[in-house]
Amino acid sequence: MIPILYSFRRCPYAMRARLALDVSGQVCELREVVLRNKPAEMLAASPKGTVPVLVFPSGTVLDESLDIMLWALGCNDPERWLVPESDSLAGMRTLIAQFDSHFKENLDRYKYPVRFAGSDPRASRTAACQDLELLESRLARSAHLAGSAVSLADMAIAPFVRQFANVDASWFASLPLSAVQKWLATIVRSERFARIMRPFPVWRPEPLTPEPVAGVVRVPGPRTGT
Numbered sequence: 001m002i003p004i005l006y007s008f009r010r011c012p013y014a015m016r017a018r019l020a021l022d023v024s025g026q027v028c029e030l031r032e033v034v035l036r037n038k039p040a041e042m043l044a045a046s047p048k049g050t051v052p053v054l055v056f057p058s059g060t061v062l063d064e065s066l067d068i069m070l071w072a073l074g075c076n077d078p079e080r081w082l083v084p085e086s087d088s089l090a091g092m093r094t095l096i097a098q099f100d101s102h103f104k105e106n107l108d109r110y111k112y113p114v115r116f117a118g119s120d121p122r123a124s125r126t127a128a129c130q131d132l133e134l135l136e137s138r139l140a141r142s143a144h145l146a147g148s149a150v151s152l153a154d155m156a157i158a159p160f161v162r163q164f165a166n167v168d169a170s171w172f173a174s175l176p177l178s179a180v181q182k183w184l185a186t187i188v189r190s191e192r193f194a195r196i197m198r199p200f201p202v203w204r205p206e207p208l209t210p211e212p213v214a215g216v217v218r219v220p221g222p223r224t225g226t
């Protein structure tokens with residue numbers, strides 16, 4: 001039995017979980033979900049109803065993307081994402097927390113202004129850029145956020161910066177953030193990113209009784225025994 005990952009391809013939280021599962025080589029059954037029609041099996045495991053959710057054969061559930069990353073890398077961390085050259089795990093978690101709160105809040109107000117009454121998408125976009133300037137200053141020192149190689153911080157943050165960049169790609173390309181643009185392009189164009197973005201059909205539970213198949217008559221086999 002292998003763990004089950006409930007995932008949604010375009011969700012940045014699910015992306016970062018899939019990135020860590022991929023590098024660590026953990027094999028899971030991926031169940032692609034539709035957020036407006038979440039499977040009962042997923043909600044039974046995690047009633048809060050967000051993806052990603054990782055359900056172990058023992059019944060243990062991880063339903064926070066960062067916990068899934070840390071679990072996978074704790075099992076196997078061949079690229080040393082948890083121990084980068086120029087930051088600690090605690091330092092990376094502080095940076096990730098800033099992006100999960102301040103950057104994400106402004107990203108949502110920029111990308112989905114109708115969902116936030118009275119919000120000003122341009123002001124939110126400018127506020128999010130403050131966080132990107134912090135990345136730019138780190139990336140002036142090294143190719144990635146915590147050294148020359150990819151780390152937990154890069155992979156936990158990049159899916160959100162990708163979403164921000166895609167709202168208005170030509171505007172993003174015009175920003176004076178050349179190191180962030182290059183860093184994002186390197187990650188998004190990597191083989192690993194392409195692999196975790198492969199589309200899966202939406203998962204459906206097996207029906208309890210076989211559905212009748214049009215045009216096929218099932219003939220009971222001969223009785224055996226007494």
Ligand SMILES: N[C@@H](CCC(=O)N[C@@H](CS)C(=O)NCC(=O)O)C(=O)O
Pocket residue numbers: 008010011012013014035036049050051052063064065066
């Ligand atoms: N803190 C959670 C957040 C996950 C999250 O909010 N995922 C979004 C999709 S990107 C979701 O499932 N939203 C529920 C919904 O849209 O119904 C994590 O890190 O896993």
